Amino acid sequence: MMNAPAGEVRRTWSLALLRLSIWLGLWAIAGFVIGQIAWALLAGLSIYTAGHLLFVYQLHRWLAKPRIEPREGLGVWQEIYTELYRLKQRNRRRKRRLKNIVSEFQASTAALPDGAVVIDGRGRIVWFNQAAAVILALRAGQDNGQRIVNLIRHPRFGEFMVSAALDGTMGELEIPSPANEANTALLRIVPYGDGQRLLIARDVSDQKRLESTRRDFVANASHELRTPLTVLRGYLEIMNEDAGESGALAAWQRPLHEMSAQSQRMGRIIDSLLRLARLEAEGMHQRQEAIDVAAMIRQVVDGLKRHEAQDHTFELELQPGLNLYGRANELESVIANLAANAARYSPANTTIRICWQKDAGGALLSVADNGPGIAAEHIPRLTERFYRVDSGRKATDGGTGLGLAIVKHSLEHHESELIINSEPGTGSTFSARFPHSRLVVVDAA
Structure with a gap:
């Protein structure tokens, strides 16, 4: 009756009520x-109820042991048995299809x-493939159901799992x-x-x-090039x-000047390149200190005004x-590269805006x-x-093409990254956000 049409359901229950009426009518006579x-009506109702209880018992027994063939019922109970049997058959087929899908998934991921x-919502292992067993040293059959943080004990892994769970x-x-x-x-880690x-x-x-x-x-190679250069x-x-x-090489004055400029650029x-190699090799765990970023920015700007940015405001x-806990030489390199790039690629007599907030x-x-x-x-x-950006730009523009690569690695050492917002004709903004954990706020007075 679960999927039976409404008319069939009404007809079944109408017949059930008719049978009950006839049954009680006979006992009343x-x-x-x-x-x-x-007393006769009470006896009739008792027998009627006992019959229904028998059908309920048979239904419960069949549901508890599905392999038992369902009994034949009477009236509405026959309809209930039939619909439940059909539902169980559909569920069995659906379960078989899902099992095949899971088997195919496991075979493909293997x-x-x-x-x-x-991993489930509590951080316990539900399933893993053979490659995971090799890379993460997991044991099939033994580690299923275990918390993943108990098996991978690297200090940063626990923080990684917590962060992924919170951020989603x-x-x-x-x-x-x-x-x-x-x-x-x-x-x-991929949440789903x-x-x-x-x-x-x-x-x-x-x-x-x-x-x-x-x-x-x-x-x-850079070390080896230094000496001949x-x-x-x-x-x-x-x-x-x-x-x-009036010198002997007067005719070579211009070529020699160009060669000197190019050798300086090569230097x-x-x-x-050497600075970038050091940044990549040193990692994040070098000595750090509280840095007065505002004072460092002023110092960098003063240096630029004397040399590369004389025509800029x-x-x-x-x-x-607002101080930052980090490495002074790397942070100064970040500020200097970003400010120098802004001066290099901006027209003269324009304003460069630097914020630290x-x-x-x-x-x-x-x-x-x-x-x-x-x-x-x-x-x-x-x-x-x-x-x-402009492949035709002259190499003599003063840049080495490595400044932003150095900025990127320096920011990674400070748990930050370079964010670039720009559109043609509107200027550019290069920014980096540093986490609260690296801030050192002191009394400005």
Whole structure:
């Protein structure tokens, strides 16, 4: 009757009421004959109720043991038995389909090179594939139902799981592989469903080794280039002195000047490459201190006004007493690179605005210029080494093409990232937000 048409349901219950009426009518007649109508009706109702209780017992027994064949019922009970039997058959077929889907999912994820771990709302392991067992040292059959933070005991992993649960967003974390600390595992957490999460683990050891080899090559090559470049610059200086109007090399005055400029630029590039290599190698756990950011910004701006930004006006909005816990040399590099870029790519006699203020998200450092702006397709690549928006721009514009790459790595060491807002013709704003945990507020008085 659960899926029976409304007309059929009414007809079934009408017949049931008719049978009850006939049943009670017969008992009433019998009671009238013996002069005990009330007792006769009570006896009839008792027998009728007992019959229904028998059908309820049979139904309960069948539901408790589905393999037992359902009994034949009478009247409405036959309809109930039939509909329940159909429902159980449909559920059995649905369960079989779902089981096949789960089996196919497990077979496909087992073939993935990345580890996959399904975690419930309480942080317990529901299922994982073979790759996860290899990368995270999980044991099939033993670790199911265990809390994932009890099995992966890296200090940052617990914070990573809590943060992912609170934010409800995807996150990434690199840790030494629990199976082999010489390898590196990249972990991603993907929330889905009702509080469930999918942990994806990838072995990035080869990629890390390749990056390390590349960094070593750049650092070693830069070191090796320094000595011959120093010798070359020394000879160029001597030759430039000899290239005066009356000197023996007067005809070479312009080429020598150009060679000197290019050798100086090469020196700046080598210095930037070495600085970038140090940033990548040192990581985040170097000595740090409380830094007066407002004073540092003023110092950087004063230096720029004397050299690269003589034709620009700086407008400073600095919150006094708002200090930052970090590494002074890296933070100064961030401010200097952003301010120098703003001066380099803005027209003369324009204003560059630098802000350092506390806000709801922590503290915001921003540098805004009135330059030509940057098209949206270039913004994601600005922190790449040697990337230039205008490929035809002269290399003699003073930039090395490494400044924003240095800014990016320095900000990562301070739990921040570079945010770029720009449109062609409207100027650009480069900003970075630092978390509350790094702020040191002191009395400005």
